[in-house]
Amino acid sequence: GQPTASISLPNNLFDAILNVTNNTRITHAVFLSDSLFLRRVNNDLEVGGIIISASVVGSNSVEGIDPRLNITFLKNPIINGSDPQCSFWNPRLDNGYGDWSSEGCEIDESYNDSQDVVTCFCNHLTSFSILLDVSPEIEPTEETPLALVLEAVTYIGLIVSIFCLLLTIISY
Numbered sequence: 227g228q229p230t231a232s233i234s235l236p237n238n239l240f241d242a243i244l245n246v247t248n249n250t251r252i253t254h255a256v257f258l259s260d261s262l263f264l265r266r267v268n269n270d271l272e273v274g275g276i277i278i279s280a281s282v283v284g285s286n287s288v289e290g291i292d293p294r295l296n297i298t299f300l301k302n303p304i305i306n307g308s309d310p311q312c313s314f315w316n317p318r319l320d321n322g323y324g325d326w327s328s329e330g331c332e333i334d335e336s337y338n339d340s341q342d343v344v345t346c347f348c349n350h351l352t353s354f355s356i357l358l359d360v361s362p363e364i365e366p367t368e369e370t371p372l373a374l375v376l377e378a379v380t381y382i383g384l385i386v387s388i389f390c391l392l393l394t395i396i397s398y
Contacts, residue, residue, distance in 0.1 A: 231256070231278040233354070234296040239288075255279040255353075263315050263353070266323050273326075274307050274358030275299035275344070277315070280351045287350065289330070294347040299356045301342050307358025308339050312346030315353040326357055 233254070240250065257263075257277040278297065282288055301310065312331035319325040331354070334345035344356050 230300045231276050231355075232298045233278050233280055235280065236291060236293045236295070238293075239291060250285075251283045253279075253281050253283055257353070260355070263324070263326075265325055266320055267325065270359055270361035271311065271326070271357040272305055272307060272360045273355050274301050274305050274310060275356045276302075277353050277355040279353040282351060287352075289350040291349050291351070294332075294349050295351070297346040297348060297354050299344045299346070301344060301356070301358070303342075305358055305360065307360040309359040310337070310344045310356040311358075312344070312348065313355060313357045314348065314350070315355075326355070328357075 235252070239252075255278075257279070260273040260277060263273070263277065276299070278299075280295070297312070299310075301307075310333060311328050312333050313326040313328045314331060315324060316327040316329075317324040319327060330350050331346050331348040334347070337344060346354065346356070348354060
């Protein structure tokens with residue numbers, strides 16, 4: 227199914243906002259893909275859920291929210307990744323091009339990789355998602371008896387070849 231997300235705002239949210247009026251509004255947006263959040267630096271982290279955004283109309287940034295926002299993501303089953311990181315889009319990073327940052331966000335300590343739901347706690351309002359590590363896992367090679375025999379034959383062959391080469395050089 228389609229990945230989902232939810233965000234829970236604390237009751238005292240307006241305490242963190244300067245110049246609160248009767249017309250102060252909170253806006254939310256949900257982005258099903260990360261096509262509006264393009265990264266110039268490609269690493270092994272990929273957006274692993276939908277992107278959910280919360281902001282206050284007329285306020286540039288809302289930071290220092292305590293208690294923190296509770297944001298829950300369902301991992302995208304199409305993306306085969308692990309090690310989720312709670313992240314937000316920071317437009318000031320990468321010389322103004324923007325990039326994902328985890329500053330001010332933490333993953334729920336009870337999370338383990340077998341779970342499909344990731345809960346994050348963040349202290350500010352912006353666009354949030356989870357990043358999954360999609361780097362290929364390097365499996366250690368197994369030392370089978372056949373591998374050991376082939377390795378020994380290779381080294382013996384190299385030693386014989388070098389010996390014959392030296393013998394040829396010396397004889398001429």
